Amino acid sequence: xxxxxxxxxxxxxxxxxxxxxxxxxxxxxxxxxxxxxxxxxxxxxxxxxxxxxxxxxxxxxxxxxxxxxxxxxxxxxxxxxxxxxxxxxxxxxxxxxxxxxxxxxxxxxxxxxxxxxxxxxxxxxxxxxxxxxxxxxxxxxxxxxxxxxxxxxxxxxxxxxxxxxxxxxxxxxxxxxxxxxxxxxxxxxxxxxxxxxxxxxxxxxxxxxxxxxxxxxxxxxxxxxxxxxxxxxxxxxxxxxxxxxxxxxxxxxxxxxxxxxxxxxxxxxxxxxxxxxxxxxxxxxxxxxxxxxxxxxxxxxxxxxxxxxxxxxxxxxxxxxxxxxxxxxxxxxxxxxxxxxxxxxxxxxxxxxxxxxxxxxxxxxxxxxxxxxxxxxxxxxxxxxxxxxxxxxxxxxxxxxxxxxxxxxxxxxxxxxxxxxxxxxxxxxxxxxxxxxxxxxxxxxxxxxxxxxxxxxxxxxxxxxxxxxxxxxxxxx
Numbered sequence: 001x002x003x004x005x006x007x008x009x010x011x012x013x014x015x016x017x018x019x020x021x022x023x024x025x026x027x028x029x030x031x032x033x034x035x036x037x038x039x040x041x042x043x044x045x046x047x048x049x050x051x052x053x054x055x056x057x058x059x060x061x062x063x064x065x066x067x068x069x070x071x072x073x074x075x076x077x078x079x080x081x082x083x084x085x086x087x088x089x090x091x092x093x094x095x096x097x098x099x100x101x102x103x104x105x106x107x108x109x110x111x112x113x114x115x116x117x118x119x120x121x122x123x124x125x126x127x128x129x130x131x132x133x134x135x136x137x138x139x140x141x142x143x144x145x146x147x148x149x150x151x152x153x154x155x156x157x158x159x160x161x162x163x164x165x166x167x168x169x170x171x172x173x174x175x176x177x178x179x180x181x182x183x184x185x186x187x188x189x190x191x192x193x194x195x196x197x198x199x200x201x202x203x204x205x206x207x208x209x210x211x212x213x214x215x216x217x218x219x220x221x222x223x224x225x226x227x228x229x230x231x232x233x234x235x236x237x238x239x240x241x242x243x244x245x246x247x248x249x250x251x252x253x254x255x256x257x258x259x260x261x262x263x264x265x266x267x268x269x270x271x272x273x274x275x276x277x278x279x280x281x282x283x284x285x286x287x288x289x290x291x292x293x294x295x296x297x298x299x300x301x302x303x304x305x306x307x308x309x310x311x312x313x314x315x316x317x318x319x320x321x322x323x324x325x326x327x328x329x330x331x332x333x334x335x336x337x338x339x340x341x342x343x344x345x346x347x348x349x350x351x352x353x354x355x356x357x358x359x360x361x362x363x364x365x366x367x368x369x370x371x372x373x374x375x376x377x378x379x380x381x382x383x384x385x386x387x388x389x390x391x392x393x394x395x396x397x398x399x400x401x402x403x404x405x406x407x408x409x410x411x412x413x414x415x416x417x418x419x420x421x422x423x424x425x426x427x428x429x430x431x432x433x434x435x436x437x438x439x440x441x442x443x444x445x446x447x448x449x450x451x452x453x454x455x456x457x458x459x460x461x462x463x464x465x466x467x468x469x470x471x472x473x474x475x476x477x
Contacts (some may be wrong), residue, residue: 002105002339005030005123005130007282009099011040012321013312016328017136017335018102021199026338028107030132032125033100036115038099038180039092041140041313045160050183051319051356052084057190065224066398075191077166084163093341117283118195118406121307124283134307134335138328139282141275141313142214146175150238156269168192169267173248176272182217182270182357182364185423187227190359195262198229199250205229205452208353210370212385220362220401230264241265260274277314279457291316298346300331301338317413323349343358351416352432354425362402367427368408368416368435380410384469391455393477394440397422411466412440413446417460424455430457441465 004021008014009031021027022108040209042048056075064072071454075350100383103110115125123130143158145151157165159180169192177200188194198221204214221227236249246269253259279291287306289295294302296315302308309331334344355364371383388402403419409415417431435446441464 001028003028003132004134005132006136007032009033010035010038011138011140011325013328014138017332018327020329020332021103029109032115039094042472043091047321048320049084049088049163056080057187058361061190061359071356081166120287136406137310137314138312139278139314141290141319142278144274144276146273148235154238154240156271158271168194170266171266172194172196172270173266174270180356181272183310186225188361194454197231200229203231210372220358277316285420299334299344300327350436354428363425364420365424366418367428369429374407381407382467383407386459393451393453404456406464408441408464412442413438414441
């Protein structure tokens with residue numbers, strides 16, 4: 001019998017490991033989680049509740065941007081939060097029930113308590129000592145508070161606070177303009193009618209995107225939400241104001257201009273500076289494990305102990321829900337392989353990521369290679385780009401802004417797609433199939449059908465095919 005203990009059994013990664021091992025003969029599972037109510041970050045304070053509140057902001061935004069509609073609706077924040085809480089608790093209850101159902105099996109035990117390591121793969125849980133053959137750490141992540149002078153004396157709101165807020169201030173400062181800031185800043189501006197100043201360290205946001213996408217997103221935010229994004233700006237120190245607000249001292253350092261300093265004041269600080277693995281209090285100092293940039297290898301095994309697997313946000317690789325689940329499946333596979341004495345297999349994934357920017361009206365999606373990443377990888381390719389305004393359907397829906405790019409290898413293989421436009425999130429799955437199956441762009445059907453937003457994909461497919469044909473003709477001359 002192989003005994004596997006999973007710390008963080010309510011989370012998406014932990015559930016994925018347990019689900020793949022529970023029916024394997026010869027495997028005994030101990031599932032441990034102290035969550036209250038329990039359900040994992042995505043369900044309680046991440047993916048699910050954030051989409052709930054964004055949808056309310058989306059309804060207001062689309063109405064006030066449609067000249068055919070009169071009047072701007074008011075968002076009932078009390079109702080938004082109440083509805084979100086009701087749905088979230090239901091989702092979390094479903095997750096807990098799934099875990100508890102697993103524990104109905106004879107070879108599975110669930111312990112609702114805190115686990116702490118007291119030696120290599122030795123756990124203290126309540127008054128019990130548990131020594132599994134394999135340990136899975138799936139403890140998720142927590143807010144990463146930057147080491148900035150004055151932050152310890154300054155009040156701030158995190159993403160979880162925003163999701164529970166029923167009243168926003170007149171003004172705010174946003175620190176952190178990654179995917180959390182990109183999603184929540186427009187919500188605060190729309191739902192609270194809050195004047196926001198956003199700190200952006202680089203020239204544009206969206207590090208994973210080609211720069212044109214970050215530039216277009218800046219335009220959308222500044223023109224549609226009246227958000228002031230301070231680019232090439234760095235935080236230096238914080239302090240509270242006498243009125244209970246916040247004062248942020250910053251340096252503006254443009255690459256081709258004169259550096260300057262500034263002071264920004266607002267009613268509230270919104271801290272969206274990312275997340276870090278939730279490992280504090282786990283007792284890793286009593287083990288050989290030393291967390292750091294390379295402490296978890298591709299098979300999801302800890303570098304310092306091949307019988308410890310670290311999955312999801314806890315390993316710091318890529319804190320995204322679907323990646324956490326895939327890592328969980330891979331860890332389960334590799335635990336079984338290792339127990340048989342077989343080699344373990346590294347986890348690889350095609351880049352697939354959606355940011356629900358612009359309240360989900362203008363989401364950003366990327367699958368596979370961007371133009372920049374294909375170039376960096378030394379892949380010979382072509383790229384074609386279309387503006388949303390090239391296709392009349394976006395105008396008819398009063399969402400005319402955005403763009404999309406298709407990256408194709410010189411042999412026609414679809415390598416990647418980027419979209420920043422209405423319904424880009426929905427199209428990501430279609431393009432994921434094209435990328436992961438290595439389809440030839442010239443063999444993807446281009447069919448006429450009733451005009452819908454995926455027309456932009458048809459245009460990209462036609463443009464890429466024509467460009468390939470031109471390149472082939474040119475080379476043959």
